[in-house]
Amino acid sequence: MPDKFYLTTPIYYVNARPHIGHAYTTVAADTLARQQRLLGADTYFLTGTDEHGQKIGRSAAAAGVEPQQFADEVSGSFQALWKRMGISYDQFIRTTDAKHKRGVQKLFADLYAKGEIYLSSYTGQYCVSEEMFVEGPPGTIGPDGRPTETVTEENFFFRLSVYQKQLIDLIESNQLAIQPEARKNEVLSFLRGDLNSGAETSLSDTGAQYVPGALKDLSVSRTSFDWGIPVPEPAASATTQKHVIYVWLDALANYMTAIGYGGDTAEDAEMFARLWPADLHFVGKEIVRFHCVYWPAFLLAAGLPLPKKIVAHGWLLFEESKMSKSRGNIVRAETILNAFGSLKPDAPKREQDLFGADVLRYFLLREIPFGQDGSFSFDALLARYNSDLANGYGNLVSRTLSMIAQNFDGGIPESGLSTELTGVITDVMGTVRAGIGSQEFTVAVQAAAALIGATDGYLTANAPWKLAKDPAQRDGLATVLRTAAKSIRIVTALLYPVLPYSTAQVWQQLGLGSIERAAEGGELRDLTHGGFAAGSRIGTLAPIFPRADKELITQMNEAEQKPAPAQPDDQPEQKLAPISDSTEAVPESSPASEAAPAVAKPDTPEITIDDFLKVDLRVARVLVAERIPKADKLLRLEVDLGYEKRQILAGIAQFYEPEKLVGRKVAIVANLAPRKMRGLESQGMIVAASVGDGNPALVSFLEDIEIGARLR
Numbered sequence: 001m002p003d004k005f006y007l008t009t010p011i012y013y014v015n016a017r018p019h020i021g022h023a024y025t026t027v028a029a030d031t032l033a034r035q036q037r038l039l040g041a042d043t044y045f046l047t048g049t050d051e052h053g054q055k056i057g058r059s060a061a062a063a064g065v066e067p068q069q070f071a072d073e074v075s076g077s078f079q080a081l082w083k084r085m086g087i088s089y090d091q092f093i094r095t096t097d098a099k100h101k102r103g104v105q106k107l108f109a110d111l112y113a114k115g116e117i118y119l120s121s122y123t124g125q126y127c128v129s130e131e132m133f134v135e136g137p138p139g140t141i142g143p144d145g146r147p148t149e150t151v152t153e154e155n156f157f158f159r160l161s162v163y164q165k166q167l168i169d170l171i172e173s174n175q176l177a178i179q180p181e182a183r184k185n186e187v188l189s190f191l192r193g194d195l196n197s198g199a200e201t202s203l204s205d206t207g208a209q210y211v212p213g214a215l216k217d218l219s220v221s222r223t224s225f226d227w228g229i230p231v232p233e234p235a236a237s238a239t240t241q242k243h244v245i246y247v248w249l250d251a252l253a254n255y256m257t258a259i260g261y262g263g264d265t266a267e268d269a270e271m272f273a274r275l276w277p278a279d280l281h282f283v284g285k286e287i288v289r290f291h292c293v294y295w296p297a298f299l300l301a302a303g304l305p306l307p308k309k310i311v312a313h314g315w316l317l318f319e320e321s322k323m324s325k326s327r328g329n330i331v332r333a334e335t336i337l338n339a340f341g342s343l344k345p346d347a348p349k350r351e352q353d354l355f356g357a358d359v360l361r362y363f364l365l366r367e368i369p370f371g372q373d374g375s376f377s378f379d380a381l382l383a384r385y386n387s388d389l390a391n392g393y394g395n396l397v398s399r400t401l402s403m404i405a406q407n408f409d410g411g412i413p414e415s416g417l418s419t420e421l422t423g424v425i426t427d428v429m430g431t432v433r434a435g436i437g438s439q440e441f442t443v444a445v446q447a448a449a450a451l452i453g454a455t456d457g458y459l460t461a462n463a464p465w466k467l468a469k470d471p472a473q474r475d476g477l478a479t480v481l482r483t484a485a486k487s488i489r490i491v492t493a494l495l496y497p498v499l500p501y502s503t504a505q506v507w508q509q510l511g512l513g514s515i516e517r518a519a520e521g522g523e524l525r526d527l528t529h530g531g532f533a534a535g536s537r538i539g540t541l542a543p544i545f546p547r548a549d550k551e552l553i554t555q556m557n558e559a560e561q562k563p564a565p566a567q568p569d570d571q572p573e574q575k576l577a578p579i580s581d582s583t584e585a586v587p588e589s590s591p592a593s594e595a596a597p598a599v600a601k602p603d604t605p606e607i608t609i610d611d612f613l614k615v616d617l618r619v620a621r622v623l624v625a626e627r628i629p630k631a632d633k634l635l636r637l638e639v640d641l642g643y644e645k646r647q648i649l650a651g652i653a654q655f656y657e658p659e660k661l662v663g664r665k666v667a668i669v670a671n672l673a674p675r676k677m678r679g680l681e682s683q684g685m686i687v688a689a690s691v692g693d694g695n696p697a698l699v700s701f702l703e704d705i706e707i708g709a710r711l712r
C-alpha cells in the first residue's frame with residue numbers, strides 16, 4: 001500500500017471573487033499535491049468554499065440576492081478560476097453541500113452528547129469580517145481595524161478552556177506540527193496566557209509554564225442571524241431560540257465532512273478511515289489560531305485524531321498592505337492569465353490560460369519565501385518571467401534542441417555523457433524534492449534555476465556551435481548535446497509540480513511524450529534511471545516562453561482598473577452583480593443590473609445613538625490636494641479642522657480633479673485610527689456617498705458652516 005497524503009487549502013469565503021491571494025495558497029497546495037502524486041503517494045487534495053455566516057449573509061443582502069444564490073455564484077467563480085488554472089484538486093467542498101451540513105450537525109451533536117458543549121449566555125464583542133469574538137470593551141478595534149459589534153446572545157459554548165494544557169503539550173512535542181516556528185511560538189504564547197501578568201502559573205507535561213484559565217470557553221452558536229447550519233437536536237430543544245452553528249466550527253469540519261465523516265455508507269466510512277487525519281493543512285497566517293487551537297480542541301473533544309501538520313504562509317501585499325477586496329488593492333489571477341496568455345496568440349484559449357497560470361505559479365513560489373509576507377507587482381512578475389523563464393529555462397531548451405535538430409537531424413545523439421554536471425544534478429534533485437516536500441518552495445525553485453544556469457554555463461564553456469563546424473569534433477558535440485539534454489530532462493521533471501503546463505511542452509519537445517503519463521507511471525520518481533532510449537528523437541520545436549515586453553505591464557494595470565473583463569468560460573462571474581467584501585451592507589449597482597433599483601434595502605444592524613456618537617464627524621477645509629505618483633486612485637489632501645491640520649489620503653483621484661477641491665469644505669471622520677497607505681499616513685477619512693463602487697459624491701454643505709463643526 002502506498003502512503004496516503006491528504007492535504008487541504010482553507011475553504012475560501014464567498015463574499016468576494018477570488019484574487020491572487022487565494023490563488024497563492026491553492027497553487028502551493030497544488031504543487032505539493034503534484035509532487036506527492038509523482039512520488040507515488042496516494043494523494044488527496046481538497047479545496048472549497050466557506051459559505052455560511054453573518055459576513056456572507058450581509059454581502060448577499062448588499063447585493064440584493066438570496067444568500068444561497070450569492071454563494072452559488074461566488075463559489076462558481078472560484079471553481080471557474082481553478083479550472084482555468086488547471087488546479088488538480090480531488091474535491092471541491094462547499095459548506096452548503098448536504099453532506100457537509102449533515103457532518104457538522106453530527107459533530108455538534110456528538111460534542112453536546114459528551115458534555116463538551118453547554119448552553120449559556122454571552123455578552124461580548126464580535127468582529128464580523130473575521131467572524132470571531134474579541135475580548136475588550138464596546139468599541140474595541142477588531143482584527144480588521146474596525147470597531148467590534150456588541151452582541152448579547154444565549155449561546156452554546158464549547159469547553160475550550162479544558163484543553164489548554166493538552167494543546168500546549170501536543171504543540172510543544174510536535175505531535176501537532178506548526179510551521180514556521182514563528183507561528184508555532186505565537187500559538188503557544190496565546191495558549192500559555194500572559195506569563196508576565198503576575199498571575200500564578202503552572203507547568204504543562206512538557207515543563208512549559210502557562211497561566212491556567214487563560215484559554216476561555218468558545219461560543220459555538222449564533223442566534224442573531226440564520227444563514228448557517230441549524231444546531232441539531234437534542235441541543236436545539238434545550239433552548240427556545242433558533243441557533244445556527246458558529247461559522248468556524250462549521251467551516252473547519254469541512255476537512256472531515258468532505259471525506260466521509262457523518263456519512264452513512266460503507267464508502268464514507270472507508271474513505272474517512274483511509275484519509276483522516278489530514279497530513280497537512282495549508283493556511284494563511286491570519287487563520288492560524290482557528291486551525292491550531294480551536295480545530296485540534298474540537299477534535300480532541302470528539303475523540304478524533306489531530307491533523308499532522310499546519311503550515312502557514314504570509315500575505316501577498318500590494319501597495320504595501322495585505323491584498324484584500326475591502327482595501328481595494330487586489331490583483332485578479334485572470335488579469336495575469338489573460339496578459340501572459342496573449343504571448344501565445346496561436347495557442348488554444350485553454351493552453352493560453354494554463355501557460356499564464358504557470359507564470360503566476362512560478363512567480364509566487366520563487367519570489368516569496370513561504371511563511372513570509374511578500375510584495376506583488378506587475379513589474380516584478382515580468383522581470384522574473386523574462387529572467388528565469390524566457391532567458392533562462394526557455395532559452396536553454398531552445399538552443400539545445402535546435403542544435404540537436406540541426407546537427408543530428410532530430411535524433412538525440414547517442415554518446416557517452418560528460419560527468420561535469422553530475423554533482424550539481426545530484427544536489428539539485430535532492431534540494432528540489434526536499435524543498436517542495438517541506439514547503440520551502442523558494443529554495444526548491446532556486447535550486448532548479450541553479451541547474452538551468454549550470455547547464456547553460458556548461459554549453460557556453462564547451463561551445464557546441466564551434467564543435468559543430470569541425471567534423472573531427474562530432475563525438476564531442478554529441479556528448480555536449482546529450483549531456484545538456486539529460487540535464488534538461490531532469491530539471492523539467494523536477495519543475496513539473498511547479499510548471500505543469502510548460503514542462504509538459506518541454507517533455508514533448510524532448511521527444512519523451514506525455515509528462516502526465518510519465519508522472520502517473522512512476523517515471524519521474526527516480527530520475528537517475530531512464531532517460532533517452534536508443535533511437536530517441538526530439539519532438540516538434542516551438543518557443544516555450546516567448547519574451548514579454550513592458551507593454552504587458554500596461555495591459556495588466558489597465559485590466560485592474562477596469563471592471564473584470566468578461567471571460568467566456570467564467571459565466572458565474574459575469575452574472576454576478578458587484579460584490580463587496582467589506583462588512584458594511586453597502587448595496588452596489590452594476591451595468592448588468594441597470595434596470596433594477598440601484599440600492600437594495602440594507603440590513604444594517606440597528607445601533608444606539610451612543611454608538612453613532614463614537615464617530616467624530618467634522619467639517620474641514622481642503623488646503624492642499626495633489627495626486628500621488630504611481631497611485632492612480634489616491635489623492636493626498638491636507639485639511640484644516642480649525643483646531644488642527646491633518647493629512648488624509650482619499651481614493652477619489654479618478655473622480656475629482658485635485659485643483660477643484662482646494663478651498664472646499666468637506667466632512668471627515670476625525671477620530672479614525674491613522675493608517676499608512678503608500679508609505680504615507682492617512683489621519684482620517686473623507687466622507688462620500690456612493691452606490692457600490694460607483695462614483696463617489698463628497699458630502700458638502702448648502703449653508704455656511706465653520707470648520708471644525710461636528711456632524712450629528
Ligand code: MSP
Pocket residue numbers: 009010011012013014020021022024025050251252253254282283284285286287314315316317322323324
Ligand atoms: N473561510 C475562512 C477559512 C476557513 S478554513 C476552514 C477564510 N477565508 S478567506 O477567503 O478569507 O481566505 C483566507 C485564505 O486565503 C488565507 O488564509 C490565505 O490562505 C488566502 N489569502 C487571502 N488573501 C491573501 C493574501 N493577501 N495573501 C496571501 N494569502 C491570502 O479565512
